[in-house]
Amino acid sequence: MTVVRRPPxxxxxxxxxxxxxxxxxxxxxxxxxxxxxxxxxAVWLRPxxxxxxxxxxxxxxxxxxxxxxxxxxxxxxxxxPFGAWLAAIARYKWIDALRSLENCPKxxxxxxxxxxxxxxxxxxxxxxxxxxxxxxxAQSQAIRLVKLQGFSIDEASKATGQSATLVxxxxxxxxxxxxxxxxxxxxxx
Amino acid sequence: xxxxxxxxxxxxxxxxRPDMPMALHxxxxxxxxxxxxxxxxxxxxxxxxxxxxxxxxxxxxxWVLVLMVLSLTVGWMIDASHGDYGTLxxxxxxxxxxxxxxxxxxxxxxxxxxxxxxxxxxxxxxRGGTAMAAGFAAAAWGAFxxxxxxxxxxxxxxxxxxxxxxxxxxVFAGIALPRLTRW
Numbered sequence: 057m058t059v060v061r062r063p064p065x066x067x068x069x070x071x072x073x074x075x076x077x078x079x080x081x082x083x084x085x086x087x088x089x090x091x092x093x094x095x096x097x098a099v100w101l102r103p104x105x106x107x108x109x110x111x112x113x114x115x116x117x118x119x120x121x122x123x124x125x126x127x128x129x130x131x132x133x134x135x136x137p138f139g140a141w142l143a144a145i146a147r148y149k150w151i152d153a154l155r156s157l158e159n160c161p162k163x164x165x166x167x168x169x170x171x172x173x174x175x176x177x178x179x180x181x182x183x184x185x186x187x188x189x190x191x192x193x194a195q196s197q198a199i200r201l202v203k204l205q206g207f208s209i210d211e212a213s214k215a216t217g218q219s220a221t222l223v224x225x226x227x228x229x230x231x232x233x234x235x236x237x238x239x240x241x242x243x244x245x
Numbered sequence: 246x247x248x249x250x251x252x253x254x255x256x257x258x259x260x261x262r263p264d265m266p267m268a269l270h271x272x273x274x275x276x277x278x279x280x281x282x283x284x285x286x287x288x289x290x291x292x293x294x295x296x297x298x299x300x301x302x303x304x305x306x307x308w309v310l311v312l313m314v315l316s317l318t319v320g321w322m323i324d325a326s327h328g329d330y331g332t333l334x335x336x337x338x339x340x341x342x343x344x345x346x347x348x349x350x351x352x353x354x355x356x357x358x359x360x361x362x363x364x365x366x367x368x369x370x371x372r373g374g375t376a377m378a379a380g381f382a383a384a385a386w387g388a389f390x391x392x393x394x395x396x397x398x399x400x401x402x403x404x405x406x407x408x409x410x411x412x413x414x415x416v417f418a419g420i421a422l423p424r425l426t427r428w
Contacts, residue, residue: 131367136299141297144298144299
C-alpha cells in the first residue's frame, strides 16, 4: 500500500511563519500586513467553525473572533507562534458561541406529533390493486403505466414490448372491464 | 504596584501593631507573613501570566493549592509545638475575628479591582481559572497587609478567620470577574 505524504504540511508551516511575521509587522503599525493577515485568518476560521457550529452562526463567530484578535492584539508575544495564539482565541470564541446556544429560545415538541390520516389513501390504493389484479396482465400493466404512472403510449409500448395500438386496446378493454365489474358489484349491493 | 502602594499607605497611617518588635521574634508571625506573601506572589503571577490566551492557569493553581496545604501544615506544626493557647472557643476571639475578616476583605478590594482591570485588558481564555487565581492573589495580599496590624498570632485564630476572609474574597472574585471581563 502506498502512503501518500501530505505536501500541504510544509505549506502550513510556511503559512504559520508568514502569519508570525505579518502579526509582528501589524504590531509595529503596518496596516497592509494587518489587512492581509486578517483576511487570511478569516479564510482559515471558516472551515474551523463549519466543523463545530451550526451554519447560521458561522459568520457571526468569525466576526467576533476577528474583533477579539483586533482588540487583544497587544497580548500577542511576537517570539511565540501566532497560530497557537489564534487557535486559543478561536477555541475560546467557539466555547462562547456554544454557551450562547443555551440561551437561544427552544421549541419543545410534543411526544405525539399530529400527522394527517392516510387511511383513505391506503384503502383506495389497496382496492385499486385488487381490481387491477383481476385483469389480464397485459391490460393491468398498460393501465398501470399510462393511467397511473403517467407514461406516454410510446413509452409504455417500449416498456412492455406491446405495439402502440395494442397498448391502447389493452387500456380500453381493461377500463371497460373494470367499469363492468364495479357496476355489477353495485347492483349486487 | 497597587499592592505595594496599599501596604505603604496602610503603614503610613500608623496602623502597624504596637508590639511589632516582639512579634518579630514569634515563629507564628513569620509563618503568617511568609505564607501569605508567597501565596499572593505565586497566585498573582499565575493570574497575570494567564492573561495571554495560550497560557492556562490550571497548573499554576495546583501549585498555589500545594503552597496552601504546606502553609497550613507548617501552621499546624507551630500550633502543636506551642500548646498553651487554651480551648478552641476561647482561641477564636470571635469579635476580633469578625473585625479581622472585614478588614482583610476591605484590603482585598484594591487588588481585586486591579487584577480585574488587567483581566479585562488581557485575553484570558480560562476566565474561571484566571479569576480564581486573581481571587487567591487579592485575598492573600489583603491578608498579608493585615498581618502588619493584626495582634493575634495564634495559628488556630489565623487559620479560621484568615481562611474565611480569603474564601469570601476568592468566591466573590470567582463569580464576579468572569462576568465583568467577558471579551
